[in-house]
Amino acid sequence: MIDHDRLFKELLSTFFVEFLDLFLPQVTQEIDKNSIQFLPQEIFNDVTSGEKKEIDLLVQLRYQQQETYFLIHVENQSYTQTEFAKRMFKYFARLYEKYDLPIYPVVIFSFDEPKRAESTNHCVRFTDLNVLDFNFRAIQLNQLSWRDYLTQQNPVAAALMSKMRIRREERPQVKAECLRLLTTLRLDPARMQLISGFVDTYLRLDDAEKQVFQTVITTMGLNEQEQIMEIVTSWQQEALEKVAVNLLREGIATETIVRVTGLTVERVQQLQAELSQGN
Numbered sequence: 001m002i003d004h005d006r007l008f009k010e011l012l013s014t015f016f017v018e019f020l021d022l023f024l025p026q027v028t029q030e031i032d033k034n035s036i037q038f039l040p041q042e043i044f045n046d047v048t049s050g051e052k053k054e055i056d057l058l059v060q061l062r063y064q065q066q067e068t069y070f071l072i073h074v075e076n077q078s079y080t081q082t083e084f085a086k087r088m089f090k091y092f093a094r095l096y097e098k099y100d101l102p103i104y105p106v107v108i109f110s111f112d113e114p115k116r117a118e119s120t121n122h123c124v125r126f127t128d129l130n131v132l133d134f135n136f137r138a139i140q141l142n143q144l145s146w147r148d149y150l151t152q153q154n155p156v157a158a159a160l161m162s163k164m165r166i167r168r169e170e171r172p173q174v175k176a177e178c179l180r181l182l183t184t185l186r187l188d189p190a191r192m193q194l195i196s197g198f199v200d201t202y203l204r205l206d207d208a209e210k211q212v213f214q215t216v217i218t219t220m221g222l223n224e225q226e227q228i229m230e231i232v233t234s235w236q237q238e239a240l241e242k243v244a245v246n247l248l249r250e251g252i253a254t255e256t257i258v259r260v261t262g263l264t265v266e267r268v269q270q271l272q273a274e275l276s277q278g279n
Contacts, residue, residue: 002201004078004110009056011159011198012074013038014191016059018156019074023139027072027104035062039071044094055091060101070102071095078110085122089134105136110163115142141165146174150181158182159195162202172213175203179228180220196231200238241271248272 012019016036020028042055057074073095077084084107092105109118118140124132146164149157158181166174178199182192205213214223222228240261247257248271257268 008076015155022154022156031061032064072104074106076108085119089122109140159198162199172209176216200235
């Protein structure tokens with residue numbers, strides 16, 4: 001299972017200013033970037049469902065040349081949910097009560113289906129009284145075209161293109177374009193690996209798509225860049241290791257797994273030990 005919340009939280013907390021630049025440029029113009037402070041994770045008990053809900057990202061900022069602070073609350077929603085807007089309002093109300101600061105709520109809808117526009121409003125109205133009209137800013141990735149972000153010199157764009165509206169036959173090209181965009185950014189190895197890992201998680205190619213992908217990156221000249229080929233190699237290694245883990249779970253002999261995957265005996269044995277510890 002993909003831990004969507006963890007992946008998005010890691011991406012946005014690492015590149016928070018770049019996220020604002022890409023999707024909320026007006027907010028970027030108003031804030032003191034040196035004032036950004038990530039607040040501790042908030043956990044709320046949902047009495048109705050009996051579950052604990054964790055806030056994905058809560059950030060405190062200050063307006064430029066002012067002592068006035070406000071919060072930005074960012075949620076990643078990886079699946080469609082009835083009355084999600086109502087849940088966002090509950091988060092808003094509890095955070096507003098606790099911090100007593102203005103809150104700018106943002107939701108990233110990252111699911112592939114459905115493609116209809118999600119509701120961004122929760123209201124309570126009577127015939128003679130409008131009690132509540134709560135709204136939040138929505139970034140619905142499956143309604144965005146990846147082509148519109150090709151020229152954005154932004155690491156968040158390089159990552160999130162992999163979750164935008166992509167036709168099946170475009171998947172190898174989009175993965176290559178994410179890599180190409182990554183080459184234009186001056187990132188340290190750790191941040192580069194974060195972006196490449198995000199892309200590989202959400203754009204897993206089958207064998208036919210991998211062949212197309214290799215052709216595309218060769219045409220782009222990306223296969224001549226050592227740093228990029230290290231990323232591609234790490235993708236291939238990770239894919240082989242996942243195959244090996246699945247075979248180990250089925251009780252296939254180590255020698256057979258080595259022959260099928262091309263991994264070393266030592267690596268397969270290490271994966272087997274990790275699998276045993278996990279159980």
